[in-house]
Amino acid sequence: MANREIPYKIYLSENEIPKTWYNVRADMKTKPAPLLNPGTGKPATAEELTPVFCKELVDQELNNDDREIEIPEEIYNFYKMYRPAPLVRAYCLEEKLQTPAHIYYKFEGNNTSGSHKLNSAIAQAYYAKKEGLKGVTTETGAGQWGTALSMACSYFNLDCKVYMVKVSYEQKPFRREVMRTYGANVTPSPSDTTQIGRKILAEHPGTTGSLGCAISEAVEAAVTQPGYRYVLGSVLNQVLLHQSIIGLEAKTALDKYGVKPDVIIGCAGGGSNLGGLIAPFMGEKLRGEADYEFIAVEPASCPSFTRGVYAYDFADTGKVCPLAKMYTLGSDFIPSPNHAGGLRYHGMSPILSQLYDDGMLKAVSVKQTEVFDAAETFARVEGILPAPESSHAIKVAIDEALKCKETGEEKNILFGLTGTGYFDLTAYEAYNNGTMTDYIPTDETLAEFRSHLPKIG
Amino acid sequence: MANREIPYKIYLSENEIPKTWYNVRADMKTKPAPLLNPGTGKPATAEELTPVFCKELVDQELNNDDREIEIPEEIYNFYKMYRPAPLVRAYCLEEKLQTPAHIYYKFEGNNTSGSHKLNSAIAQAYYAKKEGLKGVTTETGAGQWGTALSMACSYFNLDCKVYMVKVSYEQKPFRREVMRTYGANVTPSPSDTTQIGRKILAEHPGTTGSLGCAISEAVEAAVTQPGYRYVLGSVLNQVLLHQSIIGLEAKTALDKYGVKPDVIIGCAGGGSNLGGLIAPFMGEKLRGEADYEFIAVEPASCPSFTRGVYAYDFADTGKVCPLAKMYTLGSDFIPSPNHAGGLRYHGMSPILSQLYDDGMLKAVSVKQTEVFDAAETFARVEGILPAPESSHAIKVAIDEALKCKETGEEKNILFGLTGTGYFDLTAYEAYNNGTMTDYIPTDETLAEFRSHLPKIG
Numbered sequence: 001m002a003n004r005e006i007p008y009k010i011y012l013s014e015n016e017i018p019k020t021w022y023n024v025r026a027d028m029k030t031k032p033a034p035l036l037n038p039g040t041g042k043p044a045t046a047e048e049l050t051p052v053f054c055k056e057l058v059d060q061e062l063n064n065d066d067r068e069i070e071i072p073e074e075i076y077n078f079y080k081m082y083r084p085a086p087l088v089r090a091y092c093l094e095e096k097l098q099t100p101a102h103i104y105y106k107f108e109g110n111n112t113s114g115s116h117k118l119n120s121a122i123a124q125a126y127y128a129k130k131e132g133l134k135g136v137t138t139e140t141g142a143g144q145w146g147t148a149l150s151m152a153c154s155y156f157n158l159d160c161k162v163y164m165v166k167v168s169y170e171q172k173p174f175r176r177e178v179m180r181t182y183g184a185n186v187t188p189s190p191s192d193t194t195q196i197g198r199k200i201l202a203e204h205p206g207t208t209g210s211l212g213c214a215i216s217e218a219v220e221a222a223v224t225q226p227g228y229r230y231v232l233g234s235v236l237n238q239v240l241l242h243q244s245i246i247g248l249e250a251k252t253a254l255d256k257y258g259v260k261p262d263v264i265i266g267c268a269g270g271g272s273n274l275g276g277l278i279a280p281f282m283g284e285k286l287r288g289e290a291d292y293e294f295i296a297v298e299p300a301s302c303p304s305f306t307r308g309v310y311a312y313d314f315a316d317t318g319k320v321c322p323l324a325k326m327y328t329l330g331s332d333f334i335p336s337p338n339h340a341g342g343l344r345y346h347g348m349s350p351i352l353s354q355l356y357d358d359g360m361l362k363a364v365s366v367k368q369t370e371v372f373d374a375a376e377t378f379a380r381v382e383g384i385l386p387a388p389e390s391s392h393a394i395k396v397a398i399d400e401a402l403k404c405k406e407t408g409e410e411k412n413i414l415f416g417l418t419g420t421g422y423f424d425l426t427a428y429e430a431y432n433n434g435t436m437t438d439y440i441p442t443d444e445t446l447a448e449f450r451s452h453l454p455k456i457g
Numbered sequence: 458m459a460n461r462e463i464p465y466k467i468y469l470s471e472n473e474i475p476k477t478w479y480n481v482r483a484d485m486k487t488k489p490a491p492l493l494n495p496g497t498g499k500p501a502t503a504e505e506l507t508p509v510f511c512k513e514l515v516d517q518e519l520n521n522d523d524r525e526i527e528i529p530e531e532i533y534n535f536y537k538m539y540r541p542a543p544l545v546r547a548y549c550l551e552e553k554l555q556t557p558a559h560i561y562y563k564f565e566g567n568n569t570s571g572s573h574k575l576n577s578a579i580a581q582a583y584y585a586k587k588e589g590l591k592g593v594t595t596e597t598g599a600g601q602w603g604t605a606l607s608m609a610c611s612y613f614n615l616d617c618k619v620y621m622v623k624v625s626y627e628q629k630p631f632r633r634e635v636m637r638t639y640g641a642n643v644t645p646s647p648s649d650t651t652q653i654g655r656k657i658l659a660e661h662p663g664t665t666g667s668l669g670c671a672i673s674e675a676v677e678a679a680v681t682q683p684g685y686r687y688v689l690g691s692v693l694n695q696v697l698l699h700q701s702i703i704g705l706e707a708k709t710a711l712d713k714y715g716v717k718p719d720v721i722i723g724c725a726g727g728g729s730n731l732g733g734l735i736a737p738f739m740g741e742k743l744r745g746e747a748d749y750e751f752i753a754v755e756p757a758s759c760p761s762f763t764r765g766v767y768a769y770d771f772a773d774t775g776k777v778c779p780l781a782k783m784y785t786l787g788s789d790f791i792p793s794p795n796h797a798g799g800l801r802y803h804g805m806s807p808i809l810s811q812l813y814d815d816g817m818l819k820a821v822s823v824k825q826t827e828v829f830d831a832a833e834t835f836a837r838v839e840g841i842l843p844a845p846e847s848s849h850a851i852k853v854a855i856d857e858a859l860k861c862k863e864t865g866e867e868k869n870i871l872f873g874l875t876g877t878g879y880f881d882l883t884a885y886e887a888y889n890n891g892t893m894t895d896y897i898p899t900d901e902t903l904a905e906f907r908s909h910l911p912k913i914g
Binding site (some may be wrong): 005008009010014015078080081082092110111112114151154157173174177178180181183375376379380381382383384385419422423425426428429431432 | 466568612636836889
């Protein structure tokens with residue numbers, strides 16, 4: 001390999017970390033639909049949301065107007081511990097594929113939580129601390145969000161109660177121990193510690209859990225204990241706001257070398273990474289300043305964008321949260337337990353849902369085994385063992401690069417490498433042993449869950 | 458926290474990665490004692506070493522004269538994938554300890570092998586490939602070295618056979634899967650695939666293995682198969698040479714901000730990290746250009762420096778390797794299976810042994826539970842879950858910083874954070890559950906193993 005004009009890793013300096021988050025809603029002509037109070041069917045007010053969320057986070061949730069929101073100094077100092085995250089030119093992957101495309105990835109895994117989730121966890125913990133709360137509750141699926149929140153709470157000395165989707169709790173005992181090392185209390189969900197948990201266990205005794213169900217338990221735990229609030233690692237507008245730091249840094253780094261991405265690819269479960277990665281680029285597209293192709297990649301086993309409907313639905317299985325308008329499979333949908341890692345959420349960020357409905361981004365779904373094929377290829381040439389979630393984006397980035405090989409186009413491809421797979425080795429083991437399977441829900445299954453959607457909106 | 462004059466993380470640019478390794482032997486007045494052929498009792502010649510090691514690595518092993526050795530471009534390009542490694546100012550740890558000391562750590566864990574081991578693995582794989590070999594064999598203890606070598610072999614398309622110390626193989630199934638994902642063949646040691654393995658199993662049926670024993674198996678596998686050579690992740694002079702990149706980068710980064718470390722601390726098992734970290738600083742001390750205090754930290758359960766003897770000994774339990782003069786507990790010494798992670802080796806790098814004997818560095822031993830206390834403190838404030846090995850250095854860095862708190866000294870403390878603990882959660886679980894124990898061998902035990910030392914040199 002020869003020397004390269006652009007470094008393998010573009011690191012910004014610490015003072016190039018953005019000082020403000022970017023709120024893409026300010027540039028959206030059609031704003032995302034408001035959350036609805038399920039009792040009244042009317043938009044949820046700040047007062048109605050305050051028992052669940054911290055006040056400043058409610059403000060961020062409802063703020064459709066301010067384009068830039070300042071990052072408080074305490075959060076900024078924490079960001080400095082693991083940011084700026086590198087933007088990597090995937091020279092070795094390009095060589096392996098023999099593609100004329102230039103592949104870049106924004107790597108968010110260089111921190112102990114192992115993913116981008118820390119970007120929002122630290123913000124949410126900070127506002128909880130500032131409000132004088134005792135602690136927070138949350139759910140976690142693959143464990144990335146729970147780990148991130150444990151780290152953030154430990155930093156601000158807040159109590160942290162994590163409801164962990166049972167299948168992950170069992171497949172990932174090490175995740176649990178990281179959270180415990182950071183002082184968190186971890187409960188497998190559904191559990192008998194909440195009313196809703198007991199109800200779900202009675203109805204589905206063998207269930208391996210789902211994010212939606214763990215959310216319900218965490219919300220119940222927050223609203224029934226004084227001094228606690230609920231925090232969520234994806235889906236919400238506030239989370240996409242905090243995650244905009246991914247895209248802002250990526251854009252700064254690319255601008256430095258005069259590189260304009262043609263295609264931007266991110267995995268999509270609830271949308272936190274994808275929404276953050278594309279935010280400033282989408283802003284330019286919305287303002288008519290530039291054009292980009294955006295691709296959301298979701299698992300074929302949980303295809304909210306590609307096979308869901310755009311409708312008001314509960315964010316949680318227990319139906320205690322406000323209703324959100326989003327692409328959804330129905331809040332009763334419980335993905336196959338064979339599916340590795342995150343991206344198991346039945347719905348999708350309302351912001352991304354609106355943008356998708358407006359034709360501003362595309363979506364594709366991919367099968368689990370082809371995702372791990374891509375993960376292995378990537379790991380061997382780029383030296384990073386990717387998280388299964390991130391590997392969805394890798395798969396489509398490779399597909400796009402191979403298309404360029406056919407057409408001869410020198411496209412710039414940017415994808416989000418959201419995290420590392422160090423806690424996903426059970427899934428890698430199944431892949432290595434050839435026992436990994438694919439699951440694709442039938443049309444009948446999806447229609448059944450869709451029929452349970454609330455009749456609102 | 459206020460803004461800081463020195464960044465939290467000092468990243469060098471890719472062209473600041475050193476172009477040459479530094480060979481500390483060139484500056485040592487008393488050279489490390491030569492390896493001896495156990496049959497003849499005479500210094501091992503290049504010819505005698507070539508059946509075991511690649512030719513260029515034999516040259517590096519025996520080269521006591523050249524101060525700088527060029528890093529081949531292929532290796533340099535691989536280094537660019539994960540280097541330069543950041544030098545971190547531990548502002549949050551300083552605040553937690555309320556110390557006037559300034560604490561820096563060189564973090565080598567930002568790569569999938571999770572440690573500094575990759576620095577030498579890629580070099581050894583490169584020379585094996587260049588020599589036209591089919592593959593390499595090795596041993597691994599905690600799994601860091603095996604993972605690193607798997608990654609390196611995958612990059613150069615070499616076959617990789619890893620003998621993994623049985624206790625680690627059982628405690629760390631995930632390490633095994635990472636290695637398999639990179640295409641390596643992993644066998645728990647002792648195994649029945651080698652003569653020496655069968656012999657050890659017959660004599661000690663319940664053994665949990667040791668590094669020395671795994672080395673013997675890997676060497677046997679290499680010399681009995683055409684096209685294979687043995688590679689080793691620590692102890693050897695060539696390894697310390699490759700690892701000098703740690704110290705060279707750390708020094709470049711500190712020089713940039715005009716910081717001179719007063720104390721430099723590294724954990725020591727076989728000495729690869731410590732030797733690499735201190736190399737250029739030790740060079741200055743040896744040449745009389747500057748003074749530094751160096752501290753080697755070893756586990757109380759395997760105290761080669763602090764309770765061993767300086768003598769010729771076998772590098773491996775099977776007694777098939779050349780004899781090395783080093784601080785040793787005796788090649789039959791098998792550390793307590795309760796001890797977490799690496800640093801389980803009975804001997805110590807001949808280079809470091811000579812320097813220690815010359816009074817150029819100090820050594821201390823620390824107990825496992827206090828190491829994990831330090832690890833937890835560090836993880837919670839600095840956001841990185843450290844490897845148990847690295848945490849030995851953290852423990853002593855904290856001790857030094859607390860001494861400064863008493864004396865009011867503003868010392869600059871530099872330590873090596875060799876890696877992350879993501880694959881050591883079984884040990885963290887024991888610590889979290891309060892079931893972790895300490896083991897300190899008695900004087901009688903040590904005397905017994907010492908009595909088996911070969912009567913040479």
